[in-house]
Amino acid sequence: MNLPNAITFSRLILTAVFVGAISNPQVEGYAIGLIIFIIAAASDWLDGYLARKMGMVTPLGKLMDPLVDKILVSAAFVFFTAKGLCPVWVTALILGREFLVTGLRQIAIESGEVLAADRLGKWKTGFQLAYLIAGMIWLAAEHSSLLGGLLRGLGNLANPQNWLLPSLLIIATALTIVSGWNYLWSARKLLVQK
Numbered sequence: 038m039n040l041p042n043a044i045t046f047s048r049l050i051l052t053a054v055f056v057g058a059i060s061n062p063q064v065e066g067y068a069i070g071l072i073i074f075i076i077a078a079a080s081d082w083l084d085g086y087l088a089r090k091m092g093m094v095t096p097l098g099k100l101m102d103p104l105v106d107k108i109l110v111s112a113a114f115v116f117f118t119a120k121g122l123c124p125v126w127v128t129a130l131i132l133g134r135e136f137l138v139t140g141l142r143q144i145a146i147e148s149g150e151v152l153a154a155d156r157l158g159k160w161k162t163g164f165q166l167a168y169l170i171a172g173m174i175w176l177a178a179e180h181s182s183l184l185g186g187l188l189r190g191l192g193n194l195a196n197p198q199n200w201l202l203p204s205l206l207i208i209a210t211a212l213t214i215v216s217g218w219n220y221l222w223s224a225r226k227l228l229v230q231k
Contacts, residue, residue, distance in 0.1 A: 041088035042098050044080050045105055051077040052109045059116055068181035071173040077109055078166050103154075106162070107135045113169045122172050122197060127210050131165070134217040141224040148227050155219055161212035168205035171195040175202065 038046070051073050059070040084102060088094045114131055117123040138158075145152040171194075177184045178192020194201050 039088075039091075039093045039095065039098075041084040041091070041093050042095060042101065044084040044087070045098060045101050048077050048080045048084075048105050048109065051080070052105070052112055055109070056112050056116070062176075062180050065181055065184075067173065067176040067179075068184040071170070071177045071184070074109075074113065074173055075170060078170070081106055081109075104139070107139070110162075110165055110169070111135065113173075114165075117169070117172055120176070122202070123206065127206065130210065131213050134213050137217055138220050141220055141227070144227050145224060150227065152220065152224055155216065155223075157212060157216040157219055161209065161216045164205055164209035164212055168202065168209050171202055171205055172197075 055070050055073040055077065058066040058073060060066065081102070084098070088098055111132055114123055114128045118125050118128045138152075142152045174188055174191050175195035175197065178188040178195075181188075193199070197203065
């Protein structure tokens, strides 16, 4: 296994640690979850960068990188819905879009075509991550003695009652819808093949 793929698989382990941490808020879980989530999100950029720079792009990496990203983001959105920070319909929409794109890519592969990632999809991911990190900052600032004081100002900015968190969620949701539609439109010929 090459280095970029090892980083991708380590992100899967980080996702499990993230879920374990946020499930235990009484032991600084939100602060630990925030740190783990940021590391995992950064590793997504790192593995892609290294794979391209070192010429180590592999079929396994192409399959696992987006899949592991979806698992991380999905886990965080489900958690945010459980905490009342994200409406159920938004989480369902985000998960549905990810299943749709994964299915469309599989259909494309079986037809010998490639359904490449588009720029809107990257922006969608960026705004989803920004929303999730901001929400984790707020939770850590509110519930953590470890990072609470350090994050107090950012936590106030990320408070769901202020403008930042709702704005990030609205933009992420809009980009989820538009980028999902773009994938569907790009794959329309594959869907009507006999």
